[in-house]
Amino acid sequence: MNLLSILPVSASAYAQQVDALYLFLVGMSVFFLVLIGVLITIFSLKYRRRSAGEVPAKTRSHYQLEIMWTVIPLILVMVLFFWGARLFVRYSMPPNDAVEILVTGKQWMWKIQHPDGRREINNLHIPVDQAVKLTMTSEDVIHSFYVPAFRVKADVLPGRYTTLWFRPTEVGRYHLFCAEYCGTEHSLMGGLVYVMSKADFEVWQKADGGAAGVGQLSPAAAGEALFKAKGCAACHTETPAALAPSLHGMFGHTVKLNDGTEVTADENYLHESIINSQAKIVEGFLPIMPVFQGLLTEEEIQQLIAYIKSLTADKGEGS
């Protein structure tokens, strides 16, 4: 990295779009700073006081000027607003081909689960040109997942899921930082994002016999095992007489609640319904599910949700 360059490395197309907007802002700022600076210098020299008793004539107010320097900046900032907003909106929508990776922040480390079950701590290995969507939560305080080379950042909150996505275009190693102050070792909470060529990534994936070789199940498979171990299957029997609602084909669809309202069954809804099961009761069912607050780790909840999502994907109704 060239220390004298004013731009950090960029490793995605999105990063270059942000840089373009940034450079426009820099150019505009330099223009106005020079404009003000030159005016002040000229006035200071030309109108410096030449005798102690000097009294200049009164200047009349000038409303055309006032309107001009209100309207021109207004037009400029509207350009900035729409340019920034367009990028911001585009960046907030992960593409459909994105691979989902689960991230859990905790004081002071990042825990990462790949779809094949492989896990990492503080590092993230991904293939180049592959869109990646991170679904993130925290086990304690607020953290923030920040990769400067992709110009992306999102806070990672306890009790809910946030997402972040990027499509790296350059092979390399990039900083991963926690950007939200999270306590004593905040500045150590980070590592590296390894963007690898497809071939290298496959080698990395298959090392030690792959995820299964190191005894790791995919999140959905681990979730299925938990689903049985924690006794969920006792009520969520998927039979007409079941005491609990069917989970097949539910994810991403509308669920009707017993107070007449409707919610979309997304990650945040499932998270709440697991740890605080009394909050929203599905129409036609009784509030009999135990509260799992404190009984499951965030990673386990992520695995259960991955399993529930797989039940919808199996039916070919994936969202």
Add this chain to the structure above:
Amino acid sequence: MSETQATTVNETNYLNASSTLRSWLLTVDHKRIGILYLVTLTGFLLIGGIAAGLIRLELINASGRFFSHETYNKIFTAHGVVMIFFFLLPSIPAVFGNFLIPIMIGARDLAFPRLNLASWYIFVIGGVFGLSALVLGGVDTGWTFYTPYSSTYANSHVILTALGIFVAGFSSILTGINFIVTIHKMRAPGMTWFRLPLFVWAHYATSIVIVLGTPVIAITILLVACERLFHLGIFDPALGGDPVLFQHLFWFYSHPAVYIMVLPGMGVMSELIAAFSRKRIFGYTVVAMSSMAIAIIGFFVWGHHMFVSSQSIYAGLVFSFLSFLVAIPSAVKVFNWTATLYKGSISFKTPMVYALGFIGLFTVGGLTGLFLATAAVDVHVHDTYFVVAHFHYVMIGGAMMEFLGALHFWWPKMIGKMYPERVSRAGSILLFIAFNLTFFPQFILGYMGMPRRYHVYPPEFQLLHRMSSLGAGLLFISFAVVFGSLLWSLVKGKKAPANPWPAKGLEWETSSPPPTFNFDRIPEVTEEAYAYETLFGDEPGPTS
């Protein structure tokens, strides 16, 4: 403007009217209370400055050298809490607003003199809580106190610090109410709203923000304390709370609080530019109304601190839009100040050097604010040194430069002594250079991706950090020159005439220092503010 008050040398003034400690601690004279605040706030500035020095010292090395992580975190928290809550928020209003508003509007005191003294005591009590938290081991949450870290996880003196801020807030509210009532009810005959100096307009706008905003931070702090002490689930999701709710409440106050800090500085700015170019402020009405616009729009932009907080993207877009709008009145002010210089008679006394420095630094601060209002750019630079640099350009470049400009401009009036012009001017120029060396590299650091509040950092950022630390060392030297020469003038300074510059405004028509009740006779105002074309009346040449 009005009939000049007859003043003779060596008559009693507010400073020598009585000299016992009791007469200072029980004074209800707005001018003495202003001096009490000046002394108190300078103490806090020193503490906050030492903390800043320790931060820059530690960051000379990428891996840290002197402090543990915990100590470093406590130092930057102390710096932020002390500088914001115990220096910048009260600074210009409590010192100069207190001292000058009654004189500028031709009144003998604020509307509620005893309440004014009570405000100082309340501030001191708040300060004692804040300082005792520091002495007992400090607090490590950052000045922003984000939950659930502050409410559940931090093992430090959160409650004591919060209590200090809570109590000091009441001092602000009472001062704000005092200013609003005074400006409405105590103006001298002929002092209409649009004859008010812009300093008074700026304080009027500031007072409204203080009175409306401060209760919100007080409630927020109470809620954090309730969660910490009684485990009421408000912000911590483990207790059923919402961590982002805290950020909404916090920034609903703390963004307008930025305007509490910078609006009075803009008021000072208008006085200085007018006095040292001998011109009525260009677009007086527009400048006055832009203060009000900033005060009002400033309440609707808090969400721009939360673009990456999980706030809905639609909310993000609205906040981005409104944040751009609030930039316009500030830009308009800068253009009007610059236009005031046109065909003026410009002199470069120390206060004017601060004023011109302010235009430059505040322009950088304002323009970089546009970067942060631009949602997609903010996502990248949020919580990096870019924000740190922007904030310091606005707060030090803006509020602090104007605090010093005001201090030099009204020093002869307040103390009755002249500061040494050449040394003080050299100090102000050195300060300007040192400031830029300290904070400009932080913009680059921020865009490079250096997160804020990092004790250790990747080595490639070390060069820029070292430039910044070098600048901080220079800043310390310049502050020593600036305050040293002021202290020197206390003893050795030449006696100040009633109107040394000379400048327009009622405060320059009474003696330096003013008598206890400001005016022998309440003046009658017959002309607009900054009527510099009548500066010398019939007699040409300066009055001093």
